[in-house]
Amino acid sequence: MPPPGQDPRWETMGLVHDYLAAEFPLINKTLSLAKVNTYGLIYEWTGTNSSLKPYILAAHQDVVPVNPETVSTWTHPPYSGFFDGESIWGRGASDDKASLTAIMLTLETLIQKDWTPERTIVLAFGFDEEASGIYGAKYLGKALEETYGRDAFAFIVDEGGGFKDVYETIFATPGVAEKGHADIKLEVTSPGGHSSVPPVHTTIGYLASLITEFEKNPYPVELARDTVPYDNLVCMAAHSRDIPRSLKRAIFRSGHSNAALHRFEKDFVLQDKFYSSLVGTTQAVDIISGGVKSNALPESAFAIINHRINTLSFVNETAARDTQTITSLAESLGLTLKAFGEDVIPESFYATSHCSSQSSSTSSSKGHIELSLAFNHELEPAPRTPTSGKESKPWDFLSGTIKATYYSHRAQGIKTETTATDGDNVDFDPRNVDGNTDTKYYWNLTRHIFRYNHKNAAYGSEIATGVHTVNENIPLDHYLEIIRFFTTLNNECR
Ligand SMILES: [Zn+2]
Missing domain, CATH: 3.40.630.10 (Zn peptidases)
Known part of the structure; x- marks a missing residue:
């Protein structure tokens, strides 16, 4: 508006x-x-x-x-x-x-x-x-x-x-x-053409693999003392009347033992979707778009990944992790990758790595991935x-x-x-x-x-x-x- x-x-x-x-x-x-x-x-x-x-x-x-x-x-x-x-x-x-x-x-x-x-x-x-x-x-x-x-x-x-x-x-x-937040745009482009002679993967196919890669690699959930979600637990243990004894004990122990803290993280935090979302950085692919006609290869396809950033992290840490998540897959798919303005896998990567002794063939990438911040409204976690x-x-x-x-x-x-x-x-x-x-x-x-x-x-x-x-x-x-x-x-x- x-x-x-x-x-x-x-x-x-x-x-x-x-x-x-x-x-x-x-x-x-x-x-x-x-x-x-x-x-x-x-x-x-x-x-x-x-x-x-x-x-x-x-x-x-x-x-x-x-x-x-x-x-x-x-x-x-x-x-x-x-x-x-x-x-x-x-x-x-x-x-x-x-x-x-x-x-x-x-x-x-x-x-x-x-x-x-x-x-x-x-x-x-x-x-x-x-x-x-x-x-x-x-x-x-x-x-x-x-x-x-x-x-x-x-x-x-x-x-x-x-x-x-x-x-x-x-x-x-x-x-x-x-928590902070960032919407990250994941876009794949590759040459179009008539769909009667398709390549093995269209941009939509590449995008699907990349999304799967994200979902296979959720952000780690690490419970830390001196954070609000942790304090909430301690408060619950101290005041709630119907909390199971074993849970109560586990919470109190985690206050002074790192081993107990990690055990608690594994046994309780990771088992509770609501709670683990509160603790960790989350990711959710919320928007997808690509293709215009059933007989035309889609020249581009994109998805938006919504992140809620945990209070001990930052927007640029989130961007860096997303880049890392897809880099080796991008490489194996033969795609170039530019992430947040930086050439992570440049075109030259394919030109040199495929330079064989027999020919000076101009091997090239099959398409391009671009990661960028979407909508211009990312926000760091509040102090x-x-x-x-x-x-x-x-x-x-x-x-x-x-x-x-x-x-x-x-x-x-x-x-x-x-x-x-x-x-x-x-x-x-x-x-x-x-x-x-x-x-x-x-x-x-x-x-x-x-x-x-x-x-x-x-x-x-x-x-x-x-x-x-x-x-x-x-x-x-x-x-x-x-x-x-x-x-x-x-x-x-x-
Ligand atoms: Zn209001």
Whole structure:
């Protein structure tokens, strides 16, 4: 989609701005507002103590579209914002207007009550998070770095994991790491011609062999301590009530013995598809294309391999491994190979290696393989937010805020689905999040990025809340608890 100003579809964002201006008059009077790339919003509420690093509360203004074919299946019209006495219904009710309006409502109320912040509060609202943030957060990230500087913020809270009541223990799951990703294009070209005189392999045949080679060589899954998936296991072993004893023991042993760690990797991690995907770099051939007519040899064929890169690796390491995976097969098939701009098997390879004594024959390759990064949207794994040790103060603050919010909300006697009401039973289970939020453009701003909505998952799965599908809704009580979270956070952050 072309940028704002060149495509009228962006103009609906103007309506969001009109709404915010009309509904939050005190914010508009008290905070400064900068618009970045037309629709990105940066509000600043300047604190009284300029020696304290400011913090960012982030959210996105956009939503995913409603599939027109599903409109009739919504209980209440998707853009109605209907409140039925219990829940608020509509696209964005959960993702991510709940956060955005909860932040705004919190600040509006604090101003009304003559509260002033000690630490500067910055709001950063992108407008195309659901389309990778290339016009919104990408520009906001740059603008924030220019205005405030590198590493200028104490922390950032953006959308992400929520909390859940599991057998009277509350697990809060803020995202503190993200895998990277890269789509790699694997293309084979060779001379075309009429299919009545075919070669042994067409480009499609070569491509099929290469894909098979990839699938025969999955990425190794290596469990490492000091990674989020490992910490999740330790957390599970420490807190889960129904974990088998043998598993629990194996996890604890792996903490101080490398042999036990590898045994655990083999016996448990590799056996669990979900878990091994979380730990390792994954590969999946997701797109294939080639050929135009049944009587014409396809001059080219390509596939796209999607990778989710493990948090200890890099994009270029992934590219290098993919190259290595197919190099010897390419050679045995008689194909030249160019990978990421570098000639790995040049044409001269065949010319020289086939130069026999009898002739000066011009032996040549049978075709060409090209590996390249597709779509221009590869992303390195995110730097991990510290959750222990000397640098964990922001994390400690966030977890304290979550706990305080949880208990004070229930102390009001408000009816909730959760059963835990007292005692020290909120556990923190920092997560690797799948899918990147707007914060992928904010890495330079702080090391302390929390992808967390204080959203109650007791309600059920994503399906029940309709995130990205029909019947998106949020119970009013859950929404109020989000407001309580932001209120607590602002109040306590000094
Ligand atoms: Zn979202």
